Amino acid sequence: xxxxxxxxxxxxxxxxxxxxxxxxxxxxxxxxxxxxxxxxxxxxxxxxxxxxxxxxxxxxxxxxxxxxxxxxxxxxxxxxxxxxxxxxxxxxxxxxxxxxxxxxxxxxxxxxxxxxxxxxxxxxxxxxxxxxxxxxxxxxxxxxxxxxxxxxxxxxxxxxxxxxxxxxxxxxxxxxxxxxxxxxxxxxxxxxxxxxxxxxxxxxxxxxxxxxxxxxxxxxxxxxxxxxxxxxxxxxxxxxxxxxxxxxxxxxxxxxxxxxxxxxxxxxxxxxxxxxxxxxxxxxxxxxxxxxxxxxxxxxxxxxx
Numbered sequence: 001x002x003x004x005x006x007x008x009x010x011x012x013x014x015x016x017x018x019x020x021x022x023x024x025x026x027x028x029x030x031x032x033x034x035x036x037x038x039x040x041x042x043x044x045x046x047x048x049x050x051x052x053x054x055x056x057x058x059x060x061x062x063x064x065x066x067x068x069x070x071x072x073x074x075x076x077x078x079x080x081x082x083x084x085x086x087x088x089x090x091x092x093x094x095x096x097x098x099x100x101x102x103x104x105x106x107x108x109x110x111x112x113x114x115x116x117x118x119x120x121x122x123x124x125x126x127x128x129x130x131x132x133x134x135x136x137x138x139x140x141x142x143x144x145x146x147x148x149x150x151x152x153x154x155x156x157x158x159x160x161x162x163x164x165x166x167x168x169x170x171x172x173x174x175x176x177x178x179x180x181x182x183x184x185x186x187x188x189x190x191x192x193x194x195x196x197x198x199x200x201x202x203x204x205x206x207x208x209x210x211x212x213x214x215x216x217x218x219x220x221x222x223x224x225x226x227x228x229x230x231x232x233x234x235x236x237x238x239x240x241x242x243x244x245x246x247x248x249x250x251x252x253x254x255x256x257x258x259x260x261x262x263x264x265x266x267x268x269x270x271x272x273x274x275x276x277x278x279x280x281x282x283x284x285x286x287x288x289x290x291x292x293x294x295x296x297x298x299x300x301x302x303x304x305x
Contacts, residue, residue: 004075004114005142008153035077037279038097042087044283069105069115072153076139078118080160083132085168091126098123133168136161150185152194159201171209178202190218190225196239203246207253216250219243241270245284257296264288 069075078101080086087094102119109116125131140157147154158181165174178201185198199218206215222243236244244267251260268284275281287293 002138002142004118005139008072008075009143009146032073033275033278035073035081036275038077038081040279040283042081042090042093069109069113072156075115075118076136076157076160078115078122079132079135080163082122083164083167084126085132085164088167095123095126133161133164136164155181155185155194155198159197162201162205166205166208169208171205174205175202175209178205190222193237193239196222196225196237196243200239200243200246203243207246207250212250212254216247219247219250223247236270236274238274241267241274244270248287252292257292261288261293261296264293 082094082098082101084091084094098119102116102123105113105116105119122131136157140154140161143151143154143157149155158177162174162177162181165171165177178198181198182202186195188195190196190199199222203215203218203222206212206218223240225240244263248260248264248267251257251263264284264287268281268288271278271281271284
């Protein structure tokens with residue numbers, strides 16, 4: 001793990017622009033999209049019965065091309081996204097993904113390369129719930145000392161730690177960390193991509209705590225930051241589009257299906273522009289074709305007849 005930190009800190013020029021929308025390197029963008037698809041697959045694995053090996057093969061076959069195994073996103077997302085606590089509802093998918101990543105990393109880099117060893121270690125330690133969190137905390141400490149607490153890379157690691165705490169239902173701890181990060185980065189609002197990212201981390205914790213009003217307020221600030229007059233899909237960056245989908249979930253939890261549908265349609269329009277023909281777009285389409293939206297539209301249609 002420390003070797004991975006050293007590799008990534010040799011040249012901080014790429015890390016300097018990390019988290020600034022539109023400025024990531026090609027490999028960074030590819031890794032980001034790769035993990036977005038993995039997260040969608042994990043979410044789907046919690047709710048569907050698709051064979052884990054089939055799902056893993058489909059994702060990796062499409063997305064591994066061009067992915068840099070040593071990139072910042074790839075290394076640390078392995079710990080967070082494929083941690084046992086994040087995949088507790090779909091352990092079969094986790095094992096299939098880690099197995100394939102382990103083999104692919106060993107073939108592309110070397111069997112003893114730190115990234116290959118990390119994939120192998122996580123695959124073999126399926127029940128070690130503290131492994132991923134400890135590794136991320138160590139990396140956060142290393143990057144914080146070298147780059148500072150508000151550097152985008154350091155903040156990214158902190159957000160991953162918050163996500164693991166939230167998934168593990170350590171919500172008070174997650175809220176404390178998320179509020180600290182929010183206060184440090186978002187003092188001027190959600191004007192930057194980094195600030196929007198950190199704000200979303202806090203909103204997710206608040207949703208899990210049942211504080212829907214507070215979470216809604218943060219998400220609306222994220223959406224409004226893109227274009228205060230009219231935060232339409234054409235002005236969105238990825239964080240704004242994701243906040244629209246977050247708002248759809250919040251309104252659904254608040255039993256306001258109409259408002260939820262409105263936000264989900266806006267999220268869909270933004271996703272079509274940002275990620276055409278992606279798993280993200282397909283996932284939103286699947287939501288729009290599911291209950292309670294279909295039932296709501298049918299009821300609304302009949303009420304006008």
